[in-house]
Amino acid sequence: MATGTGQVPRDWVPVEHRLFGLDRRTFAAGFTALGIALVLIYGPQVLNAAIPWHNEIRAGEVLDLGDGGTAVPPVGWQLEKGTLTGEGAASATNLDVVLASGGATIEMDGAAFEGSANAFLDQVIQSEGDEPGMTSARGSVTTDAGLVGVVESSTGPSGDTVDVAFKMAVGTAEATDAAPALLVRVRTAAGQFERYQDEVAAMIRSISPGVAR
Amino acid sequence: MTAVPEENAVTTVAEEKLAQREAIEESGWGQPFRFVQLDNVAFWVYVLGVGGGALTMVRTYLPGVAFYTPALAGGVVLFGLYLIPWLLLLRHHNRFTAQPARLLATGFVWGGVAATFWIALPANTALLSIWAKLGGTTFADDWGAGLSAPINEEFGKALGLVLLIGLAPRLVRSAYDGFIIGAFIGLGFQVSEDVLYVYNGASQQYGVNQLGSSLQVFVVRGATGIVSHALFSAIFCAGLMWVLGRSGERNVVRGVLTMLMAMVFHFAWDDTTGLSGGTWLGAVLPFVIAAIELTALFYVLRHAARQERTWMRELLGPEVDNGVVDPALLDAVSGLRKDRKKYRKHVHSRAKARHRIEAASDLAREIALAGGAESAGVKHARSEVLRVRTG
Numbered sequence: 001m002a003t004g005t006g007q008v009p010r011d012w013v014p015v016e017h018r019l020f021g022l023d024r025r026t027f028a029a030g031f032t033a034l035g036i037a038l039v040l041i042y043g044p045q046v047l048n049a050a051i052p053w054h055n056e057i058r059a060g061e062v063l064d065l066g067d068g069g070t071a072v073p074p075v076g077w078q079l080e081k082g083t084l085t086g087e088g089a090a091s092a093t094n095l096d097v098v099l100a101s102g103g104a105t106i107e108m109d110g111a112a113f114e115g116s117a118n119a120f121l122d123q124v125i126q127s128e129g130d131e132p133g134m135t136s137a138r139g140s141v142t143t144d145a146g147l148v149g150v151v152e153s154s155t156g157p158s159g160d161t162v163d164v165a166f167k168m169a170v171g172t173a174e175a176t177d178a179a180p181a182l183l184v185r186v187r188t189a190a191g192q193f194e195r196y197q198d199e200v201a202a203m204i205r206s207i208s209p210g211v212a213r
Numbered sequence: 214m215t216a217v218p219e220e221n222a223v224t225t226v227a228e229e230k231l232a233q234r235e236a237i238e239e240s241g242w243g244q245p246f247r248f249v250q251l252d253n254v255a256f257w258v259y260v261l262g263v264g265g266g267a268l269t270m271v272r273t274y275l276p277g278v279a280f281y282t283p284a285l286a287g288g289v290v291l292f293g294l295y296l297i298p299w300l301l302l303l304r305h306h307n308r309f310t311a312q313p314a315r316l317l318a319t320g321f322v323w324g325g326v327a328a329t330f331w332i333a334l335p336a337n338t339a340l341l342s343i344w345a346k347l348g349g350t351t352f353a354d355d356w357g358a359g360l361s362a363p364i365n366e367e368f369g370k371a372l373g374l375v376l377l378i379g380l381a382p383r384l385v386r387s388a389y390d391g392f393i394i395g396a397f398i399g400l401g402f403q404v405s406e407d408v409l410y411v412y413n414g415a416s417q418q419y420g421v422n423q424l425g426s427s428l429q430v431f432v433v434r435g436a437t438g439i440v441s442h443a444l445f446s447a448i449f450c451a452g453l454m455w456v457l458g459r460s461g462e463r464n465v466v467r468g469v470l471t472m473l474m475a476m477v478f479h480f481a482w483d484d485t486t487g488l489s490g491g492t493w494l495g496a497v498l499p500f501v502i503a504a505i506e507l508t509a510l511f512y513v514l515r516h517a518a519r520q521e522r523t524w525m526r527e528l529l530g531p532e533v534d535n536g537v538v539d540p541a542l543l544d545a546v547s548g549l550r551k552d553r554k555k556y557r558k559h560v561h562s563r564a565k566a567r568h569r570i571e572a573a574s575d576l577a578r579e580i581a582l583a584g585g586a587e588s589a590g591v592k593h594a595r596s597e598v599l600r601v602r603t604g
Contacts, residue, residue, distance in 0.1 A: 010245075013252055023252045029379025030254025033372045037262060040332050040365045044339035051346050079350055080342070087351040089491065094417065111418045120419075127280050127419040183419075 053078040057099070065182065066092030066110060068210020069168050074199035077101040082108070092168060092180040104188040104196045106203065113167075113181035117150045120181040121165035125152075133157065145208035146170040149184075153193075160193040162186040162200070168209045179209070229530040234585045236527035239460060241383035242310035243581035248319055248380065255379025259319075262327030262372070269330040274412065281415050287427035288411030292404045295435055299400055299443065306514075307393050308574070309521035309547070310581070316381055317397045323373030324401030324446070329409070332369035333402075337361050359484030363476040366402070367449045370442070373398040374450045378459070386460040387524075388451045388517035395450025396443045403442035407434045440503040441482060444510055449475035451517045462520050471513060478506050515549060522547045528577050537595050538573055539602075546573040568601045 013023045055078050062085045063071045069092055070085060082097030083090045095110025113120045118138070133156020141149045141164060149166040162185070169179035184207070186193070186200050193200075237243060250256045278285065307317070340361035345353035374394050378385045385394065411427045418426055452471030455464045481488060481502045489495035525547035532538040538546075545556035545566070557566040576594040583591050 011247070011250070011252075018252070021252060022254055026250075026253040026255050026379050029375055029382075030256075030258045033255065033375045033379070034258045034261070036368060036375075037258070037332055037372055040336050040369055044336050044343065044361075044365070048339040048342050048346075051343060053346055055346065055349060080345060081350055083351055083354065087349075088354060096417075109417070111421065113419070113421055123419050123421060127277070127416070129276070129280065 053080065053100070055079045063097060063108075064088070064090040065097075065108065065168070065207070065210075066090040066095055067168065067180065069180075069182070070206075070208050070210065071108070071203055072206035073099055073106075074101070074203055077106070077199075092182075095182070101196070101199075103192065104186065106200065107183075107185045107187075109183045109185070110168075111181050111183070115177055116173075117148065117165045117167045117176075117181070120167065120183070121150050121152060121163060124163065124165065124183055141204060143207045144205050147207055147209055149204070149207075155190060157190075159187055159189045160191065162193065164204055166207065170209060182207070229534055230585070232527040233529075233531055233580070236524040237581050237585050239386065240310040240521070240524045240528075240581070241381075241386055242524070242528075242578070243584065244381070244383045246313045246316040246319075246381050246384060248315065250380060253380060255376045259323065259327075259376045259380070262331050262376075263322060266326035266329065266331035269334060270326060273330070273334075273409070277412070277416060280420055281412060281423065284411055284415035284420070284423035284427045285408070287424050288408045288430070291427065291431040291435075292407045292411075295407075295431070295438075296400070296404055303393065303396050303400065303443075306396070309389060309518065309525050310387075311578070312384065312390060312393055316377060316384060317394065319380070320373050320377055320394045320398040321401035323376065324370055324398035324403075324442075325405035326401075328366065328369040328373060328398065328402050329405045332372075333362070333366045333406075336365035336369070340365065355487035356484055359480040359482075359487065362483050363445075363479035366442075367445060367472070367476055367479060370398045370402055370446045371395070371450055371453050374453060378457075385454075387520040388454040388460075388462060389514075389521040391450035391452075391454030392447045392514060392517045395453075396447035398450070399442035399444070399446025402446070403438055406442070407431075407438065410434055437482070437499065440478075440506045444506060445475045445479045445482075448472075448478070448510060448513050451513050454517075460520050467516075474509060478502070478509070518549065522549075525577060528580055529573065532573075532576065532580075532595070532598075537576070537598050542569055542573055542602075546570050546577070565601070569598070572598045572601045 017024050057073045057075055057077050057079055059075050061073065063073050064083045064085045064087070065071055066089075073079065077099045078101065080098040080100055082095075082099075092110045093112040095108060097106075097108035099106040111120075113123065121138070133154050135154040136152060138150055138152045141151050143149070143166075147166050147168070147170060149164045151162065151164045153160065153162045155161070164184040166182040166184070167176040167179045168182055169176045184204060186196070188196060248256070274285070337358075341353055341357045344357040344360055348356070374385070374391060377394060384390070407430070411430045414426045414430045415423045449472050452468045452475065455462065455468030455471060457468075458464070485498050485502070486495060489498050526543060529538050529543055529546065533540060533543055541556055541559050545553050548556075553566070553570060556570065557563050560566050560569070572594070576591070576598050579588065579590040579594040582588070
């Protein structure tokens with residue numbers, strides 16, 4: 001009868017512990033970690049998909065854009081990110097607002113930028129790189145409060161996008177150059193922008209830099 | 214001094230030697246760490262997690278890597294430098310039955326790649342959306358981070374410890390092992406998250422003043438990072454080891470309470486603004502929370518080190534009997550800061566005390582590596598202890 005040498009190689013797995021080439025003694029740690037990881041990754045996502053939004057904009061509600069700046073969001077849209085006036089303090093240079101309705105979204109991002117609204121829109125486009133699609137010539141838009149914005153629209157495989165850039169101040173060139181910048185980005189499915197055009201236009205016209213400016 | 218009968222002396226030496234062997238066996242000290250284990254499920258889950266995290270990392274950074282190079286480079290360099298004092302500090306605490314560097318690096322990578330990008334990023338995004346749906350956007354802004362991160366991030370990081378137990382069951386035994394490995398996993402997470410914050414901060418400003426923006430993030434995150442992920446994970450993972458009780462020091466109640474404490478600290482760190490209600494408390498609260506957290510950290514460390522200190526005493530026991538290590542030195546090398554301080558006073562020299570403690574620690578390591586047998590390493594380390602003791 002053959003006898004062993006008494007020296008067991010360190011990585012030797014006895015046959016009774018093997019299953020499909022794997023060491024069954026490692027199953028507990030490995031599969032427990034895998035199970036918990038999958039719950040942590042996918043559990044919240046499944047829950048999030050199951051919970052509908054109930055954060056509808058009601059008539060009379062106003063968005064806080066920071067530093068006294070405001071906008072009147074379209075009634076019935078869901079506020080997914082952002083602060084309404086009287087609920088908290090928004091930052092004009094670190095603003096993040098998202099409104100959604102059907103397949104359309106309106107994002108409003110505030111940033112610190114020294115220069116004109118036109119230069120700010122250049123900076124935004126440069127930072128995002130070239131995307132496939134057609135871009136329209138730039139135009140200008142004036143809000144009821146006298147803010148002058150620069151508008152550019154584009155259409156591509158991912159849908160229609162309208163970007164409107166503002167400097168949140170009215171007055172001298174120095175004052176507007178130094179003011180925080182605001183980018184309003186509207187995204188819809190391809191060819192669907194007209195459906196939301198009136199609501200979006202009304203909201204953009206309502207953007208105000210606040211009494212402080 | 215009473216003479217010990219020869220027979221009793223032999224019995225005592227044999228018992229000491231047996232205790233030494235048991236300490237080596239229980240602590241796993243001296244065992245090599247092998248990362249690639251194709252028959253180990255934990256290895257494949259680790260590869261899946263780090264692979265998934267790396268993929269998300271590439272998807273996150275790749276589209277803007279050219280435009281945001283100054284911010285990213287600034288973030289990597291600044292937080293790379295920030296790592297150095299942290300690594301030195303953790304190396305100092307990786308005492309007693311010290312963990313191999315490769316095992317700690319494996320934990321660090323899990324924290325920096327898998328826990329951050331594979332688990333926390335998608336989980337946090339979904340959870341923040343859930344809080345906004347349930348409580349409104351202002352509620353989510355004030356409390357969302359603190360209600361999300363302590364759950365998925367602490368468990369996500371601790372999974373790295375669970376996988377390391379699967380990869381090196383004999384090496385990861387005590388609560389102190391959990392404490393040190395947890396700190397490394399947390400540090401990896403912290404630095405990776407900091408670089409992501411630099412990138413997000415620069416993209417939020419559309420790339421304007423990228424270096425200034427990365428410097429700003431570095432100052433804020435660097436300062437608040439002193440009591441952040443490395444601390445939370447060290448506490449959480451020590452608690453997890455008490456729950457698992459792998460070295461016979463099982464204490465489920467203490468373990469669960471310790472894990473909860475780490476999660477509460479994480480909540481307070483994330484939601485300082487919400488807790489202060491936007492008042493002057495916001496300026497004071499971070500310092501109060503930091504003081505409480507550091508006190509708790511050292512409390513956990515002291516308790517977690519008990520088992521390791523016992524092993525260290527048992528490991529060097531025979532060396533006390535043969536006169537290589539004196540009892541005062543044994544107390545210092547197996548003790549806490551106050552014991553080492555006491556020893557410094559005892560020998561009236563900081564340098565001598567440090568040399569002797571390090572030499573005794575080297576001897577313990579060589580004994581563990583030799584499995585309690587005599588080896589060239591043990592003989593040399595023993596001669597070194599004698600040299601620095603008589604020098």
